[in-house]
Amino acid sequence: MTDQVYKTDALIAQDIDAYLDLHQNKTLLRFITCGSVDDGKSTLIGRLLYDSKMIFEDQLTQLESDSKRMGTQGQDIDFALLVDGLAAEREQGITIDVAYRFFATEKRKFIVADTPGHEQYTRNMVTGASTAELAVILIDARKGVLTQTRRHSYLVRLLGIKNIVLAVNKMDLVGYDQATYDQIVADYTEFAASIGITDFNAIPISGFKGDNITAPSDNTPWYDGVSLMAHLETVELDQSADQAADFRMPVQWVNRPNLDFRGFSGKIVSGQVAAGDDVRILPSGKTTQVDRIVTMDGDLQRAVAGQSVTLTLRDEVDCSRGQIVTAANSPLEVADQFEATVIWMDDAAMIPGRAYYLKIGAQTVSATVAQPKYQVNVNTLEHTAVKTLALNAIGVATVTTDRAIPFAAYADNRELGGFILIDKMTNATVGAGLIHFALRRAQNIHWQDTDITRDHHANLKNQTPAVVWMTGLSGSGKSTIANAVERKLARMNRHTFLLDGDNVRHGLNKDLGFTDADRIENIRRVGEVAKLMTDAGLIVITAFISPFRSERDMVRNMVADGEFIEVFIDTPLSVAEQRDVKGLYAKARSGQLKNFTGIDSPYEPPQGPEIHIDTTTLSVEAAADLIAARIIDRD
Amino acid sequence: MTHVQLTHLARLESEAIHIMREVVAEAENPVMLYSVGKDSSVMLHLAKKAFYPSPPPFPLLHVDTTWKFQDMYKLRDKAARDAGMELLIHHNPDAVAQGINPFDHGALHTDMWKTDGLKQALDKWGFDAAFGGARRDEEKSRAKERVFSFRTAQHRWDPKAQRPELWSLYNARKAKGESMRVFPISNWTELDIWQYIHLEGIEIVPLYFSAPRPTVERDGLILMVDDDRFPLAPGEEPVMRSIRFRTLGCYPLTGAVESQAKTLPEVIQEMLLTTTSERQGRAIDHDAGASMEIKKQQGYF
Numbered sequence: 037m038t039d040q041v042y043k044t045d046a047l048i049a050q051d052i053d054a055y056l057d058l059h060q061n062k063t064l065l066r067f068i069t070c071g072s073v074d075d076g077k078s079t080l081i082g083r084l085l086y087d088s089k090m091i092f093e094d095q096l097t098q099l100e101s102d103s104k105r106m107g108t109q110g111q112d113i114d115f116a117l118l119v120d121g122l123a124a125e126r127e128q129g130i131t132i133d134v135a136y137r138f139f140a141t142e143k144r145k146f147i148v149a150d151t152p153g154h155e156q157y158t159r160n161m162v163t164g165a166s167t168a169e170l171a172v173i174l175i176d177a178r179k180g181v182l183t184q185t186r187r188h189s190y191l192v193r194l195l196g197i198k199n200i201v202l203a204v205n206k207m208d209l210v211g212y213d214q215a216t217y218d219q220i221v222a223d224y225t226e227f228a229a230s231i232g233i234t235d236f237n238a239i240p241i242s243g244f245k246g247d248n249i250t251a252p253s254d255n256t257p258w259y260d261g262v263s264l265m266a267h268l269e270t271v272e273l274d275q276s277a278d279q280a281a282d283f284r285m286p287v288q289w290v291n292r293p294n295l296d297f298r299g300f301s302g303k304i305v306s307g308q309v310a311a312g313d314d315v316r317i318l319p320s321g322k323t324t325q326v327d328r329i330v331t332m333d334g335d336l337q338r339a340v341a342g343q344s345v346t347l348t349l350r351d352e353v354d355c356s357r358g359q360i361v362t363a364a365n366s367p368l369e370v371a372d373q374f375e376a377t378v379i380w381m382d383d384a385a386m387i388p389g390r391a392y393y394l395k396i397g398a399q400t401v402s403a404t405v406a407q408p409k410y411q412v413n414v415n416t417l418e419h420t421a422v423k424t425l426a427l428n429a430i431g432v433a434t435v436t437t438d439r440a441i442p443f444a445a446y447a448d449n450r451e452l453g454g455f456i457l458i459d460k461m462t463n464a465t466v467g468a469g470l471i472h473f474a475l476r477r478a479q480n481i482h483w484q485d486t487d488i489t490r491d492h493h494a495n496l497k498n499q500t501p502a503v504v505w506m507t508g509l510s511g512s513g514k515s516t517i518a519n520a521v522e523r524k525l526a527r528m529n530r531h532t533f534l535l536d537g538d539n540v541r542h543g544l545n546k547d548l549g550f551t552d553a554d555r556i557e558n559i560r561r562v563g564e565v566a567k568l569m570t571d572a573g574l575i576v577i578t579a580f581i582s583p584f585r586s587e588r589d590m591v592r593n594m595v596a597d598g599e600f601i602e603v604f605i606d607t608p609l610s611v612a613e614q615r616d617v618k619g620l621y622a623k624a625r626s627g628q629l630k631n632f633t634g635i636d637s638p639y640e641p642p643q644g645p646e647i648h649i650d651t652t653t654l655s656v657e658a659a660a661d662l663i664a665a666r667i668i669d670r671d
Numbered sequence: 672m673t674h675v676q677l678t679h680l681a682r683l684e685s686e687a688i689h690i691m692r693e694v695v696a697e698a699e700n701p702v703m704l705y706s707v708g709k710d711s712s713v714m715l716h717l718a719k720k721a722f723y724p725s726p727p728p729f730p731l732l733h734v735d736t737t738w739k740f741q742d743m744y745k746l747r748d749k750a751a752r753d754a755g756m757e758l759l760i761h762h763n764p765d766a767v768a769q770g771i772n773p774f775d776h777g778a779l780h781t782d783m784w785k786t787d788g789l790k791q792a793l794d795k796w797g798f799d800a801a802f803g804g805a806r807r808d809e810e811k812s813r814a815k816e817r818v819f820s821f822r823t824a825q826h827r828w829d830p831k832a833q834r835p836e837l838w839s840l841y842n843a844r845k846a847k848g849e850s851m852r853v854f855p856i857s858n859w860t861e862l863d864i865w866q867y868i869h870l871e872g873i874e875i876v877p878l879y880f881s882a883p884r885p886t887v888e889r890d891g892l893i894l895m896v897d898d899d900r901f902p903l904a905p906g907e908e909p910v911m912r913s914i915r916f917r918t919l920g921c922y923p924l925t926g927a928v929e930s931q932a933k934t935l936p937e938v939i940q941e942m943l944l945t946t947t948s949e950r951q952g953r954a955i956d957h958d959a960g961a962s963m964e965i966k967k968q969q970g971y972f
Contacts, residue, residue, distance in 0.1 A: 048943045049944060052936045052939065056866065063676065063678065064683070134835075140679075140862070145679035147858055163835045166838045276674055279674055289692045289695060331723065332720045343681070344721070357696055393844065395842065396840075398693075450838055451838060456835075456840050456842060463842070463845055464832070465834040465835050465836075
């Protein structure tokens with residue numbers, strides 16, 4: 037054990053109060069270690085834990101015997117055994133992803149994000165790096181800068197980690213040779229500059245022997261820098277820079293214990309705030325002053341980035357969860373379209389155009405990601421053209437939200453520029469994103485008010501507008517029934533318009549094919565057209581296969597409440613295939629037609645349609661009567 | 672502009688408060704699991720801070736086994752009252768009916784009273800989010816559990832389908848019937864907990880401090896005779912020993928340590944200077960409390 041531990045022990049024994057005072061004034065550093073098992077990552081982490089902790093004697097004995105039995109270091113202690121729970125984890129069926137380890141020294145508490153294994157490396161490392169302020173990039177001194185070094189460095193840079201330590205490990209195995217070390221540092225410096233890393237600290241170490249881990253090593257007299265631990269203990273924390281930036285606090289929760297108190301609770305993500313400061317609420321833009329900073333330990337005069345507080349404001353301004361309180365003179369940008377880096381984290385590939393939930397700060401909105409501009413190969417850093425992003429892919433794409441949101445570029449603030457994407461059906465976190473900049477500023481697009489409103493249009497026609505959305509397999513009878521419904525409505529003097537899938541593909545959507553992405557864009561455009569027609573007062577009838585639930589829901593959310601009538605034309609696949617009016621099923625079965633719904637592309641039936649038509653029991657006329665009656669009943 | 676140095680405890684506190692507020696904003700019916708131990712006491716204190724001046728906007732739930740120490744029941748009722756929170760207590764009716772107890776039923780005691788009892792209670796009140804005081808330093812496999820951990824409608828955990836957690840963005844969306852367990856003090860270590868109790872003056876069960884208490888020895892464990900349900904051998908007399916507890920659970924299952932540490936600094940001092948882990952605690956495998964303590968020690972690394 038190191039001298040430091042002995043000193044600590046003495047202080048604990050002699051003056052526990054002094055020890056406690058010392059230890060409650062420690063700071064916190066979160067960091068990530070990047071490297072594979074071969075680089076000695078587990079050994080290094082085990083060594084850091086061991087050198088900074090007191091270790092129970094019987095556990096040390098256990099570690100020694102385990103090292104002899106199954107360690108890889110001969111008669112010496114195998115520190116990797118302290119952290120390697122991998123075999124056990126595999127047995128338990130737990131996915132090997134991100135593990136967090138804890139240790140503390142006199143000066144700091146450390147949280148280490150450890151991302152073992154090669155599988156899912158990008159997803160795991162991105163997750164671990166998202167909360168880290170420092171990265172230790174491990175290099176095996178015998179191997180030098182490898183492809184994986186480039187990958188790790190790129191991801192660290194992408195996630196905005198400013199403090200990088202290049203730990204050239206296994207120096208004992210190259211005879212502590214300075215020339216080897218210098219060459220590796222020179223190679224890395226050249227590569228790092230090419231990806232925008234201008235500053236890093238290189239340290240020659242041996243995790244196994246302990247060189248330059250907690251104290252400068254006699255084996256490397258040519259190295260005049262500090263030990264790894266000393267660097268970790270003294271490196272400047274991001275909180276200094278965060279506190280110096282402009283004030284921003286996303287509102288998490290409105291605290292309303294009674295009518296006399298209305299507080300806005302949240303964690304300050306940058307800057308400082310004091311009672312009396314002028315603040316602006318975004319996106320509304322309303323300004324007021326901070327009245328009090330309320331905590332259970334009494335009001336604060338000042339609060340800083342990193343603290344969770346409750347603010348009261350001087351004026352009764354409208355402010356709720358998801359809005360952001362900012363310094364009045366330096367508000368955030370507000371926009372609804374961005375260029376962003378998207379990291380895909382789900383087994384199912386991203387579907388361009390599909391609506392996902394996007395969570396940023398304390399706000400959740402609906403968002404779509406366009407077809408990527410390019411994908412980045414994390415090994416070669418080359419850009420390649422792609423249609424979508426698969427698991428662990430990183431690409432740059434346009435992200436569009438359904439409403440304008442306040443944001444910062446990720447490079448300026450992680451908490452205001454980083455977002456996650458959530459699948460609306462499975463609720464899984466499927467992607468993460470880093471905002472680069474706004475592509476369309478909300479303040480530049482004004483909604484043009486017109487004198488004749490949608491109500492005027494509808495009243496003139498003496499009807500309630502609707503989108504009657506028929507969905508079902510090809511050959512289920514959608515177009516036939518839609519046509520019959522329109523005829524009946526016309527006879528009743530209703531103003532209607534029929535949008536048919538095949539017909540639209542001859543014009544508006546003739547540039548679209550039948551991939552999942554194109555199908556979604558097809559439905560989005562039809563939804564927008566249908567919405568304009570309801571604004572004009574029409575009853576719109578549509579006949580589209582529209583196989584995906586999320587896109588039908590997207591259209592439902594586009595139109596006014598109660599105006600979307602989903603009609604499930606329910607015909608079993610066997611029946612539709614037997615009818616095969618257009619001969620398409622035969623083609624699909626023989627492989628001439630790809631991506632055919634029901635054959636090699638899925639159909640997701642509606643879960644709660646407004647109208648359910650079973651075509652095996654209802655005739656076309658009976659079905660049309662039923663649907664028309666439901667439409668008329670709404671007037 | 673002045674720079675304020677936030678300590679590690681200040682940052683852990685802020686993180687826990689942030690997590691609790693996210694749950695209250697996004698869950699429909701949250702609850703805080705309260706076991707009256709030191710971790711629970713810290714979690715409750717953080718909840719009071721998170722929502723001040725409102726009382727925490729959720730109830731406390733104690734899944735009781737009827738075999739806890741009397742001092743724990745006293746603090747439980749007082750703590751809930753002081754916090755202005757509703758206290759819900761659940762006893763597994765099957766365990767009541769069958770008279771399940773730690774002397775006769777071994778592992779079944781924990782399974783029925785605690786594991787089954789918790790599921791029953793969550794279903795009974797329809798809670799969709801339950802705060803728990805688990806920490807990542809407790810054992811190796813806990814090191815990778817998420818802060819927001821999802822459960823199916825049948826309360827099953829699928830470790831293969833854990834959601835990635837980036838920045839401080841927690842995905843709390845779930846389908847109807849599903850629920851989540853949320854661990855606001857995931858990133859705290861045992862030493863952090865003790866330091867925070869010391870710094871904030873948080874009230875904990877007096878059993879954590881040494882005092883003369885009536886004890887007997889069983890299988891190498893020092894057990895406290897907390898009430899007259901403890902079966903003594905014919906002629907056996909409890910012996911007064913100066914003891915304290917490092918972890919609290921059902922009194923017939925929780926081994927004490929002999930100690931003179933009567934104050935919090937002394938307890939922390941003793942914990943830090945212990946060079947052998949508590950061998951007594953390993954004597955019985957079905958002792959959930961003691962094996963948890965061992966896990967905490969092993970997970971220390």
